[in-house]
Amino acid sequence: MQPNQQIFWLIEPQRKPSQHIIAGGFILPDGQVAIARSSPYSSHATFPCIQSFQELQQKRGRNIIFGENSLDNYHLQSFKLVRKKDMTGISGIGIVAVGCYFQGFGDIAVMQWLTQPASTAWYTGGWEQIELIHGHKGKTHIVMDLI
Structure with missing residues (x-):
């Protein structure tokens, strides 16, 4: 898997301009689609692929x-999790995971590991939660992609 993620917006054309964005999305390396919904209620979900997600939204x-x-x-801010030292011997070093931070959608993040089997997780505590769980006391860092 290559870290080849894409950011997108889900728009409701019939709503007022200030309410037309209903979700932000991110295509994960394995092709899954992660979305965070903004209104009327904040939520997040993962879909199997962009094609089925696009077909549903077109309907x-x-x-x-x-x-x-x-x-x-x-x-939306995409990022990479970069590991200097692998404390567990499982994920390796270098870019080990990629993800997206959804600011304004409850400030949550989604991240997918690049090692097999790939796993995807949502972090309701955003950056801080990812660093707390996966930072290994400074041996792993979040590197934001350039906008």
Whole structure:
């Protein structure tokens, strides 16, 4: 798997301009789609692939816009988890996982490991929770992708 993620927005064209973004999304390295919903209630979910997700949204009359990190005061920030030293001997060193931070969507993050079998997890505590769990006292860092 290559860390080849893409950010996108789910738009509801019939809503008022200030309410037209209903979710932010991120395509994970294995092709799964992670979305965080903004309104009316914050939630998050993972879908099997972008094609089935796009088909579902088209049936609902929604649009998907790719490539912009910020839109209408919502921000998505992709990142890599970079490990200097592998304390457990499981994940290795270098880029070991990739993810996305959903600012304005409850400030949650999703992350997928690049080692097999790939696993995906949501972190409701955002960056801080990822660093607390996976940081290994400074031996692993979150590196944000350039916008």
